[in-house]
Amino acid sequence: MAALHNDKSRNDILNRLKRAEGQLRGIQRMIEEGEPCLPIATQMAAVRKALDSTYVRMTMCFMQQQMEEKLSCAGQEPENMDAMLEEIETLLGKIR
Template sequence: MPPPLEKARKPAAADAPQNPARQQILNRLKRAEGQLRGLQRMVEEGADCLAIVTQLAAVRRALESTQLRMTRCHLHERMRDDSMAAPPEAIDRILDEMETLLGRVR
């Protein structure tokens, strides 16, 4: 069993807007938020159930895609921090984290 994931360290507020990967993820989340609001409106207005289910599937796919991108971002940060002359156990820990994170997608 892989060791528990370390607490994610919080990037400095000044770093967040400069990181294009995080900005892209934030944009995707905002788009998904808009889709969810649209779904709420559809339910409130009594839209066709099939149309609602179709939109729910689209939101789910968008969130899964965003989760994969966030996982990639995490791995990129970890590999950048740990892989420079990292001992094999550090690389194993990173790969264990990747396996755990990707397992949460489904």
């Protein structure tokens, strides 16, 4: 399987993961300090959503990269690809 080659996309995904990592550390601290379960559960849900969102973003970056590569090999210009990928990303975001 191919890796992400776009530095901007790779950095975006890494930054999202670092934010989720910070949230996880915050949850660990909350548990250590004996915080109530409801705020902990709320933070856990936020981390899950952040990771789901990051997964969708990574998938979209990979799809775009692969489509551009295949189209350029075929000598075709990608028409309306950005709009199509935005629609796909929106649809994928709704299955979470």
